[in-house]
Amino acid sequence: MERHCVFVTIFVLILHLVQAQNQTGFISVDCGLSPPESPYNAPQTGLTYTSDTGLINTGKTGRIAKDFEPFVDKPALTMRYFPDGIRNCYNLNVTRDTNYLIKATFVYGNYDGLNVDPNFDLYLGPNLWTTVSSNDTTEEIIHVTKFNSLQICLVKTGISIPFINVLEVRPLKKNVYATQSGSLKYLFRMYVSNSSRRIRFPDDVYDRKWYPIFQNSWTQVTTNLNVNISTIYELPQSVMSTAATPLNANATLNITWTIEPPTTPFYSYIHFAELQSLRANDTREFNVTLNGEYTIGPYSPKPLKTETIQDLSPEQCNGGACILQLVETLKSTLPPLLNAIEAFTVIDFPQMETNEDDVTGINDVQNTYGLNRISWQGDPCVPKQYSWDGLNCNNSDISIPPIIISLDLSSSGLNGVITQGIQNLTHLQYLDLSDNNLTGDIPKFLADIQSLLVINLSGNNLTGSVPLSLLQKKGLKLNVEGNPHLLCTDGLCVNKGDGHKKKSIIAPVVASIASIAILIGALVLFFVLKKKTQSKGPPAAYVQASNGRSRRSAEPAIVTKNKRFTYSEVMQMTNNFQRVLGKGGFGIVYHGLVNGTEQVAIKILSHSSSQGYKQFKAEVELLLRVHHKNLVGLVGYCDEGENLALIYEYMANGDLKEHMSGTRNHFILNWGTRLKIVVESAQGLEYLHNGCKPLMVHRDIKTTNILLNEQFDAKLADFGLSRSFPIEGETHVSTAVAGTPGYLDPEYYRTNWLTEKSDVYSFGVVLLEIITNQPVIDPRREKPHIAEWVGEVLTKGDIKNIMDPSLNGDYDSTSVWKAVELAMCCLNPSSARRPNMSQVVIELNECLTSENSRGGAIRDMDSEGSIEVSLTFGTEVTPLAR
Numbered sequence: 033m034e035r036h037c038v039f040v041t042i043f044v045l046i047l048h049l050v051q052a053q054n055q056t057g058f059i060s061v062d063c064g065l066s067p068p069e070s071p072y073n074a075p076q077t078g079l080t081y082t083s084d085t086g087l088i089n090t091g092k093t094g095r096i097a098k099d100f101e102p103f104v105d106k107p108a109l110t111m112r113y114f115p116d117g118i119r120n121c122y123n124l125n126v127t128r129d130t131n132y133l134i135k136a137t138f139v140y141g142n143y144d145g146l147n148v149d150p151n152f153d154l155y156l157g158p159n160l161w162t163t164v165s166s167n168d169t170t171e172e173i174i175h176v177t178k179f180n181s182l183q184i185c186l187v188k189t190g191i192s193i194p195f196i197n198v199l200e201v202r203p204l205k206k207n208v209y210a211t212q213s214g215s216l217k218y219l220f221r222m223y224v225s226n227s228s229r230r231i232r233f234p235d236d237v238y239d240r241k242w243y244p245i246f247q248n249s250w251t252q253v254t255t256n257l258n259v260n261i262s263t264i265y266e267l268p269q270s271v272m273s274t275a276a277t278p279l280n281a282n283a284t285l286n287i288t289w290t291i292e293p294p295t296t297p298f299y300s301y302i303h304f305a306e307l308q309s310l311r312a313n314d315t316r317e318f319n320v321t322l323n324g325e326y327t328i329g330p331y332s333p334k335p336l337k338t339e340t341i342q343d344l345s346p347e348q349c350n351g352g353a354c355i356l357q358l359v360e361t362l363k364s365t366l367p368p369l370l371n372a373i374e375a376f377t378v379i380d381f382p383q384m385e386t387n388e389d390d391v392t393g394i395n396d397v398q399n400t401y402g403l404n405r406i407s408w409q410g411d412p413c414v415p416k417q418y419s420w421d422g423l424n425c426n427n428s429d430i431s432i433p434p435i436i437i438s439l440d441l442s443s444s445g446l447n448g449v450i451t452q453g454i455q456n457l458t459h460l461q462y463l464d465l466s467d468n469n470l471t472g473d474i475p476k477f478l479a480d481i482q483s484l485l486v487i488n489l490s491g492n493n494l495t496g497s498v499p500l501s502l503l504q505k506k507g508l509k510l511n512v513e514g515n516p517h518l519l520c521t522d523g524l525c526v527n528k529g530d531g532h533k534k535k536s537i538i539a540p541v542v543a544s545i546a547s548i549a550i551l552i553g554a555l556v557l558f559f560v561l562k563k564k565t566q567s568k569g570p571p572a573a574y575v576q577a578s579n580g581r582s583r584r585s586a587e588p589a590i591v592t593k594n595k596r597f598t599y600s601e602v603m604q605m606t607n608n609f610q611r612v613l614g615k616g617g618f619g620i621v622y623h624g625l626v627n628g629t630e631q632v633a634i635k636i637l638s639h640s641s642s643q644g645y646k647q648f649k650a651e652v653e654l655l656l657r658v659h660h661k662n663l664v665g666l667v668g669y670c671d672e673g674e675n676l677a678l679i680y681e682y683m684a685n686g687d688l689k690e691h692m693s694g695t696r697n698h699f700i701l702n703w704g705t706r707l708k709i710v711v712e713s714a715q716g717l718e719y720l721h722n723g724c725k726p727l728m729v730h731r732d733i734k735t736t737n738i739l740l741n742e743q744f745d746a747k748l749a750d751f752g753l754s755r756s757f758p759i760e761g762e763t764h765v766s767t768a769v770a771g772t773p774g775y776l777d778p779e780y781y782r783t784n785w786l787t788e789k790s791d792v793y794s795f796g797v798v799l800l801e802i803i804t805n806q807p808v809i810d811p812r813r814e815k816p817h818i819a820e821w822v823g824e825v826l827t828k829g830d831i832k833n834i835m836d837p838s839l840n841g842d843y844d845s846t847s848v849w850k851a852v853e854l855a856m857c858c859l860n861p862s863s864a865r866r867p868n869m870s871q872v873v874i875e876l877n878e879c880l881t882s883e884n885s886r887g888g889a890i891r892d893m894d895s896e897g898s899i900e901v902s903l904t905f906g907t908e909v910t911p912l913a914r
């Protein structure tokens with residue numbers, strides 16, 4: 033039986049009066065409109081449009097040619113075009129972390145009399161959204177904002193001059209059109225009707241534009257009755273009250289479309305409501321298939337009530353040709369029916385925006401000095417080819433926001449004092465403000481910018497004296513030449529421009545301060561070493577001195593070798609193998625003590641183990657490199673002839689399975705704790721998949737391999753023994769499998785390959801276990817495998833029937849639903865359709881947030897801030913902060 037990531041969203045009926053449509057939060061910009069005409073209410077929609085002054089400082093205004101006016105809506109009549117500069121950006125005030133529908137309209141209308149089709153790029157912040165190459169088009173995207181501002185940039189790519197006519201931004205409710213990742217680029221939005229009417233605001237509260245679709249082989253169905261439209265999608269009444277069924281009662285209802293490029297993933301949203309009143313002996317029931325593949329069903333639209341079938345994870349169509357079919361089931365007496373359908377392609381925006389503090393700082397510099405440089409628009413650093421001139425940025429690591437490392441504003445006609453904003457440029461290495469008209473004091477905050485290596489303030493009219501803290505700053509080159517009024521206290525100005533010489537002049541003061549500093553430094557260092565804490569990086573002074581890289585490295589400079597132990601040490605640690613903790617496939621695990629106090633778990637590899645010595649060695653080497661707070665740490669190993677042992681940190685609370693089955697104690701893990709455990713396990717697994725090079729496949733994810741320490745922090749275990757390493761460049765593991773039945777990816781049987789998606793499958797099984805607390809395989813069930821069993825029970829009804837009864841209903845049902853859906857996605861038979869672990873981590877965190885926000889007692893074990901320190905050993909400092 034197939035498993036799917038499509039589900040019917042059924043929302044609790046909340047009777048809410050159809051609100052008078054209001055435009056709260058809408059941004060409706062008529063670009064190029066002259067300010068005296070602003071604002072106005074557009075004729076058909078009643079939307080209030082304003083001019084774009086204040087949103088952009090560049091560009092010229094234009095108007096489409098008279099001949100085109102009758103065919104164009106009022107807001108699109110005028111435009112702003114950009115003959116100057118490469119990138120020109122609108123800056124809109126929005127609310128961060130909000131889902132927005134963003135529309136940009138481009139109508140050329142021969143405004144310049146040149147009659148050439150446009151061709152330029154449209155960016156959302158630093159990321160390419162689309163290329164505009166049609167003379168009349170609206171681009172639409174559903175996007176979650178990261179900041180309180182949104183930049184929409186037009187970028188010249190050839191000779192074509194970019195222009196824009198209308199910009200519209202509509203806030204959406206939070207979970208509407210949710211994706212696993214990425215934003216949604218409009219593909220189509222159609223309602224089934226033989227009319228030619230387009231529907232948008234005020235019918236559609238979100239101002240979505242619905243186009244009618246109809247085929248000759250269909251017959252129209254409409255109703256005059258009210259259709260219940262109370263779902264989060266808030267579909268217009270006029271969209272839901274029409275539908276069609278195939279004329280030929282036996283036929284399928286087909287919708288086809290193509291996707292370019294063919295492999296682009298997409299999401300579809302299919303909206304249904306039964307509009308006919310059915311007789312008692314009538315049934316309308318159908319399956320939904322995509323390219324012949326079953327996705328959901330049998331499904332019956334609800335009488336006069338809206339339901340949406342949506343993809344939970346993105347779909348793909350072979351060759352980019354999609355055919356969606358509604359296929360009548362045998363039981364059905366009526367043909368399938370469709371009301372409306374939308375589809376979007378997924379668009380990823382990988383480029384991060386520049387560090388927010390840096391943006392704040394540089395914006396302040398720009399505003400203070402009134403800098404009107406044409407390139408100073410949009411994101412300061414990225415994309416690199418459009419970065420602001422005078423700036424240099426570091427964006428070599430794409431996983432962190434770019435940072436500004438150099439600012440050159442020499443000879444830029446700056447007036448006034450050195451602005452405070454510069455102190456927000458906390459990664460600056462090079463600052464050149466020379467040859468301006470700057471006045472006032474040299475601010476002390478410059479000394480607080482740790483990373484600064486060069487400051488050039490020469491050729492200004494600065495006054496006061498140079499702050500001592502600046503002079504003392506190690507490794508800093510300071511140039512203050514040519515400031516005639518700068519005070520020469522302490523004989524300072526004798527050696528203008530050379531920080532080192534200056535220091536020698538004020539040596540007595542500095543020396544005493546320096547010696548105190550050294551003493552303090554030494555003390556600090558002493559305590560750091562003494563405590564052996566998980567340092568987040570070397571002390572600040574050290575960072576600053578190192579070749580100017582100010583981003584603190586997460587990795588300790590020296591990875592100390594973990595200890596290698598002799599066999600007699602192992603015997604001593606285990607007190608002659610006295611206390612057995614457990615037996616695994618590869619050997620027995622004993623309790624042990626290192627240094628007589630620190631508890632460890634020692635696995636002695638049995639001679640009969642299929643693991644060869646070579647593999648053992650390779651694994652030890654790899655395990656010593658792998659550090660993550662959600663992976664059981666390797667304390668050491670023993671490699672002495674026949675005697676091979678692995679020494680792990682001790683996990684006081686055993687494994688998850690014991691807790692689920694109640695064999696450990698009679699204490700029931702509550703839903704929040706279960707979620708916390710799987711979130712942490714998922715993080716560990718995500719690290720293996722994404723944080724390790726080469727990628728590691730665990731290959732044996734199961735509840736017995738999720739261990740819990742004293743604080744109930746979850747850590748994955750056994751990741752050393754059950755996987756092998758793919759050669760660089762290979763993406764899968766094809767060696768003999770050591771997985772566990774029930775957890776093993778069904779695709780493996782077909783392909784003989786295990787990928788990281790196989791771990792995702794096994795993880796899905798673990799999720800179902802914490803939800804249901806049922807055995808993974810139970811021959812007494814009609815569907816022995818847990819995934820099939822859950823799938824079957826769910827289609828029949830209530831989620832309560834699968835929930836672990838010992839939870840006594842004490843959980844947030846949104847969070848449970850989400851977890852179930854996620855589990856089913858992970859269990860998709862097709863590995864390509866499973867989410868990756870990063871997505872799983874995000875989704876599970878949302879489940880946890882949802883559960884935690886439910887209020888009520890949060891158990892001790894859930895408390896944040898539990899000790900992250902794994903059992904460290906010797907001089908080892910382990911986990912990589914991730």
Ligand SMILES: *[C@@H]1O[C@H](CO)[C@@H](O)[C@H](O)[C@H]1NC(C)=O
Nearest residue numbers: 051052053054055056057237
């Ligand atoms: C518009 O709707 C918002 C919330 O949707 C509400 O807070 C506001 O009061 C409404 N304004 C008017 C004028 O109805």
Ligand SMILES: *[C@@H]1O[C@H](CO)[C@@H](O)[C@H](O)[C@H]1NC(C)=O
Nearest residue numbers: 085086087123124125126180
């Ligand atoms: C955007 O917000 C800033 C401050 O938050 C404000 O100064 C500015 O006027 C706003 N712009 C518009 C167009 O509302």
Ligand SMILES: *[C@@H]1O[C@H](CO)[C@@H](O)[C@H](O)[C@H]1NC(C)=O
Nearest residue numbers: 100139140141142166167168
């Ligand atoms: C766009 O181009 C087509 C054909 O090239 C032309 O018929 C149409 O009038 C143009 N529309 C606009 C708004 O320029």
Ligand SMILES: *[C@@H]1O[C@H](CO)[C@@H](O)[C@H](O)[C@H]1NC(C)=O
Nearest residue numbers: 278279280281282283360362
């Ligand atoms: C529909 O199918 C039934 C049985 O399969 C058949 O008897 C009937 O002729 C079909 N009707 C049409 C219109 O094709």
Ligand SMILES: *[C@@H]1O[C@H](CO)[C@@H](O)[C@H](O)[C@H]1NC(C)=O
Nearest residue numbers: 249278283284285286355357
């Ligand atoms: C729908 O698609 C199926 C399969 O491709 C085809 O047999 C059928 O004729 C199509 N129906 C219509 C009405 O186009």
Ligand SMILES: *[C@@H]1O[C@H](CO)[C@@H](O)[C@H](O)[C@H]1NC(C)=O
Nearest residue numbers: 311312313314315364365366
């Ligand atoms: C359904 O019942 C109606 C009367 O209520 C009858 O006329 C019709 O033939 C029945 N249809 C079927 C398929 O049994």
Ligand SMILES: *[C@@H]1O[C@H](CO)[C@@H](O)[C@H](O)[C@H]1NC(C)=O
Nearest residue numbers: 319326329330359360361362
């Ligand atoms: C509809 O789907 C169900 C469940 O997968 C399947 O048993 C049935 O055969 C399908 N019916 C049709 C007509 O495809």
Ligand SMILES: *[C@@H]1O[C@H](CO)[C@@H](O)[C@H](O)[C@H]1NC(C)=O
Nearest residue numbers: 443444445446447467468469
């Ligand atoms: C600085 O200001 C003076 C007078 O205010 C002016 O003459 C001079 O040109 C300015 N210099 C620069 C570099 O702007």
Ligand SMILES: *[C@@H]1O[C@H](CO)[C@@H](O)[C@H](O)[C@H]1NC(C)=O
Nearest residue numbers: 388389392393452453455456
């Ligand atoms: C800029 O830096 C100052 C001093 O560090 C800080 O107080 C202020 O909050 C920063 N501003 C912003 C917007 O981050």
Ligand SMILES: *[C@@H]1O[C@H](CO)[C@@H](O)[C@H](O)[C@H]1NC(C)=O
Nearest residue numbers: 469471472492493494495517
């Ligand atoms: C420099 O500043 C002083 C006062 O601070 C002023 O008298 C003088 O005119 C300024 N020089 C220039 C060139 O602006």
